[in-house]
Amino acid sequence: MTAAALATLALVCTVGAWRLTRARWPYRAPHVAIVLWQALGVTWGLAGTGALLAYALSPYGLGVLNGLHAFVTSVLGGHGPPEPYGPPRILALVTGLAALAVLIVVLLAAGAQTSRARHRHRALLALIAREDPVVPGVRVLDHPGAAAYCVPGLRSQVVVSEGTLKLLSSAELTAVLAHEAAHVRERHDLVLLPFAALRRALPWSRVVRDAQSEVSLLVEMAADDVARRYCSPRRLATALLRFGTAGSVPAPHGALGATGSSAVMARVERLITPGPALPVGVRYSIVVFSITLTSSAPLLWLIPH
Amino acid sequence: MKGLGELERSIMDVIWAQPSPVTAREVGRLIADRDLAPTTVMTVLDRLTRKGFLVRTRDGRAWRYEPAESRDAYIAELMLGALDLTGDRSAALTRFAQAVTGTEAEILRKALTGLETELEDE
Numbered sequence: 001m002t003a004a005a006l007a008t009l010a011l012v013c014t015v016g017a018w019r020l021t022r023a024r025w026p027y028r029a030p031h032v033a034i035v036l037w038q039a040l041g042v043t044w045g046l047a048g049t050g051a052l053l054a055y056a057l058s059p060y061g062l063g064v065l066n067g068l069h070a071f072v073t074s075v076l077g078g079h080g081p082p083e084p085y086g087p088p089r090i091l092a093l094v095t096g097l098a099a100l101a102v103l104i105v106v107l108l109a110a111g112a113q114t115s116r117a118r119h120r121h122r123a124l125l126a127l128i129a130r131e132d133p134v135v136p137g138v139r140v141l142d143h144p145g146a147a148a149y150c151v152p153g154l155r156s157q158v159v160v161s162e163g164t165l166k167l168l169s170s171a172e173l174t175a176v177l178a179h180e181a182a183h184v185r186e187r188h189d190l191v192l193l194p195f196a197a198l199r200r201a202l203p204w205s206r207v208v209r210d211a212q213s214e215v216s217l218l219v220e221m222a223a224d225d226v227a228r229r230y231c232s233p234r235r236l237a238t239a240l241l242r243f244g245t246a247g248s249v250p251a252p253h254g255a256l257g258a259t260g261s262s263a264v265m266a267r268v269e270r271l272i273t274p275g276p277a278l279p280v281g282v283r284y285s286i287v288v289f290s291i292t293l294t295s296s297a298p299l300l301w302l303i304p305h
Numbered sequence: 306m307k308g309l310g311e312l313e314r315s316i317m318d319v320i321w322a323q324p325s326p327v328t329a330r331e332v333g334r335l336i337a338d339r340d341l342a343p344t345t346v347m348t349v350l351d352r353l354t355r356k357g358f359l360v361r362t363r364d365g366r367a368w369r370y371e372p373a374e375s376r377d378a379y380i381a382e383l384m385l386g387a388l389d390l391t392g393d394r395s396a397a398l399t400r401f402a403q404a405v406t407g408t409e410a411e412i413l414r415k416a417l418t419g420l421e422t423e424l425e426d427e
Contacts (some may be wrong), residue, residue, distance in 0.1 A: 117397035121386055123356060124379050126310050127317050143380050147387035148401035161384065176401050183399040192399070219399070234420070241417035243402040245410050261409035264402060268416060 003058060006051035006300050013044035013293075014207060021210040027270055029278040030221040032286050034191055037215050039290035041194055045103050046297035052096030054300075056089045063304040102201060110197035114189075121151050125159065134165060138177065146246040150180045152189035167246050172239035175231035182226035188219040217263050224267055237271040240264055312341075312349050317358060321376050326362065326369035 017040050020026065026033030050064050057067030071093075129139035139159045141147070147161040158180045160173075168176065183189070195212040202208045227236055244264045319335045320327060327335070333346045350370055353359040361368040374382075386398060 114397045117386070121383065121397065123358075124383055127314050127358065128376065128379055128383065141380060141383055141387070143384050145384055145388070147384060149387050149398045151398055159383075159387065161387070179401055180399075188399050189397075220402075223399075238417060238420055240402055241413050241420065244413035245417060261412050264413060265416065268420075272420070 002063060002300055002303065003051050003054035006047045006054055006297070009047035009297060009300070010044055010051055013040045013047060016040055017044070017211050018207055021207070021214050025278055025282075026214070026218055027221060027266065028275050029283055029286075030218040030225060032278065032283050034215065034218050034222060036286055036290045037195075037211065037218070038191065039294045041198070041211075043293050043297045046301065049096050049100040049103065050297060050301050052092045052099065056093035056096060059085060059089070061304060064301040066302075066304065103198075106201040107194060107197045110193060110200060114193060114196075118151055118153055122153075122157070125151070125157065129159060132165070135160065135173065135177065140165065146243050148176050148180060148243075150183050152184065152187065156184040158184065163246070164243075167242055168239055169235075171232060171235045172242065175227055175236035176239050178227035178230040179223045179236065182223040183219075186222065186226070188223065191219055192216060213263075217266065220263070221267060221270065224271060228271065233271040233274075237268045240268055240271075309349065309352075312345070313353055316346070316349050317353065317372070317376075320359065320370060320372055323371075326364075326371040328364065328367045328369055330367070332370070 017037075020033070020036065020040070053064045053068065057064060057071060060067040060070045062070050125139055125141075129141050132138070132140040137158070139157055141159055141161045143161045144163045144166075145161055146163045146167050147159070148164050149159055151157045151159065158177065160176070164176070165173070192212075192215065195208075195215050198208050199212045224233075224236060241264070244261065315336055316332060319332055323331075323335075329343065329347050329350055332350065333341060333343055350359065350361075350368075354361050354370070358373055359370045360373050361370045363369075387400065389398075389400060
């Protein structure tokens, strides 16, 4: 029964995501944990919607994808779906298709909104930001506050504020720039996009909220791990703390979560006293599991039952 | 010959520096050190207006241009985005560290002091 298998898979992903937000090992292997998070996200979406569709289309005995095709042709052909086709199946079909459409639309909308925001940001930077001989290739913003970030894209830009240049020592600045370069190189923005999109689609869901903040933190840790190859991890840690304490920004309309300092402290702690790395065997097992998980839902969409 | 982007930037700087709206001819005079054709100035002013950075009003047969927002307002807008304070929860930028509120900053300050004394001892 494909529907039951897909429903189980969706449930496993939800429980898995919930457990993963509480696990401690991801901090020891952020790159691996990010892969697992992506696998859980994709599988959850495909399995959840697939379970509804598989149930709705089971009278065809063709599986989800071919069943959808058969349904469309039979409806267009004017001879309706085969018996028995009661209200529960129709409801499941409508709900499944609607959920799938919502997921796709939300993802596209988030992508469009993100690219609009970046476009505007780039246009403003082109008019306002300046070059500084202290940090070649980096755009500098004339503002006393502390900020360092990157505008991702095909031509990514790393930006720091004047306040950052004053706040940090040159060793710390090198560490921060190495961190941002890692974000650029590994396209962490693409990792974050689907989770940000899901958060907007299901703003009331605790699991989704926790998942998003966990993935954001893991992405930072992954960038820290890359940066520490090029700089002193302690300098990266002091840069982080200095940034946090320089937080001369008032929080408008509760835009800030309370997770700020705990996230910073978690990053600082693992920079100063790195725990034992996750054994290679375990890492590989998690990656193989993620790949299996990711391919399971599409396979279940395809197989007839 | 500088690129169009660089020209837009210089022209915005010129207009921001003016206390009142200016015409294309005045802009051309104010950046007289560059040997710019009046049509080029017109083109750039037009582009900036379409992008929403300039607002123009009719003055007889000419247009007068003024900035839509002050330079500081744009810097503030960029900083809000940089610090993730726009509240749109988008993943448009990747930041080094999130901003922290008052009481939380205190926790970090203590940690920093501890770490700095440690580093000095080394």
